[in-house]
Amino acid sequence: MxxxxxxxxxxxxxxxxxxxxxxxxxxxxxxxIGERGPAPKRIITGYGFWIFLLSDxxxxxxxxxxxxxxxxxxxxxxxxxxxxxxxxxxxETFILLVSSFTCGMATIAVAKRDVLWFQLTIAATGVLGxxxxxxELWEFNHLIGExxxxxxxxxxxxxxxLVGLHGVxxxxxxLWLLTMMAQVLAKGFREDVERRIMCWALFWHALxxxxxxxxxxxxxFGVIQ
Numbered sequence: 001m002x003x004x005x006x007x008x009x010x011x012x013x014x015x016x017x018x019x020x021x022x023x024x025x026x027x028x029x030x031x032x033i034g035e036r037g038p039a040p041k042r043i044i045t046g047y048g049f050w051i052f053l054l055s056d057x058x059x060x061x062x063x064x065x066x067x068x069x070x071x072x073x074x075x076x077x078x079x080x081x082x083x084x085x086x087x088x089x090x091x092e093t094f095i096l097l098v099s100s101f102t103c104g105m106a107t108i109a110v111a112k113r114d115v116l117w118f119q120l121t122i123a124a125t126g127v128l129g130x131x132x133x134x135x136e137l138w139e140f141n142h143l144i145g146e147x148x149x150x151x152x153x154x155x156x157x158x159x160x161x162l163v164g165l166h167g168v169x170x171x172x173x174x175l176w177l178l179t180m181m182a183q184v185l186a187k188g189f190r191e192d193v194e195r196r197i198m199c200w201a202l203f204w205h206a207l208x209x210x211x212x213x214x215x216x217x218x219x220x221f222g223v224i225q
Contacts, residue, residue: 045195045198045199049198049199049202049203050202053202053203053206056169056206057206057210059165060162060165060166060210060213063158063161063162063165064162064213064217066158066161066162067158067159067161067162067217067218068217069158070154070155070157070158071155071158071222072155073153073154073155074153074154074155075152075153075154075155076153077148077152077153077155077156078148078152079155079222079225080155080159080218080219080222080223080225081222081223081224081225083143083146083148084219084222084223085139086219086220086223088135088139089139089215089219091135092132092135092136092139093211093212093215095128095131095132095135096128096129096132096207096208096211097208098128099124099125099128099129099132099204099208100204100205100208102121102122102124102125102128103121103122103125103201103204103205104201104205105117105121106118106121106122106125106197106201107197107198107201109121110189110194110197113189115184115185115188115189118184119181119184119185122177122180122181123181125177125204126174126177126178126181129170129173129174129177129204130174132170133167133170133171133174136163136167136170137167140160140163140164143156159218162214162218163214163218166207166210166211166214169207169210170207173200173203173204173207176200176203177200177204179196180193180196180197180200183196184197
């Protein structure tokens with residue numbers, strides 16, 4: 001094959017790779033992996049953040065395991081079916097799940113480069129998340145007022161530790177959310193800001209998944225047992 005034909009074939013291959021890989025993620029690149037260069041920063045950031053989330057899941061798994069061990073240790077105190085208000089927790093759960101929907105709408109707004117829609121949807125996510133956290137704090141205050149605080153029994157210690165850990169994560173997510181709102185206002189949808197929004201969205205959705213597990217294991221099983 002002549003040099004001109006080789007160059008033309010390479011050019012056509014490059015065009016096919018560009019069409020098949022508009023975001024330059026490496027798909028459609030026929031070169032060996034070792035010759036493609038470093039992965040895009042977006043991929044590296046996402047991969048690293050998934051590792052962080054997996055470590056967070058492991059931590060929650062340890063707290064779930066501790067709760068499962070302590071759930072029957074009542075020390076003469078009340079059981080979950082005597083304490084938990086399931087309709088209240090269902091409303092709490094619904095609020096957090098809706099916040100996951102508005103979080104998804106915010107990420108779509110990022111893809112569309114719509115600053116106004118992003119700010120509205122992420123603000124709605126923040127309001128819903130703050131409402132959830134407020135309900136959680138009200139429940140804790142109510143239980144303590146009923147002499148069912150974390151020092152009452154091992155069961156309640158495990159309950160406050162597990163649910164409280166999730167609440168701390170929600171608070172961290174809300175602070176992160178405010179930071180993202182400010183950064184978009186100041187910098188727009190720069191690449192580094194987009195990466196941070198992507199990581200925040202993953203974190204927020206992970207909190208919803210964990211809460212569904214908390215609701216099932218702690219509240220639902222606690223009421224029906």
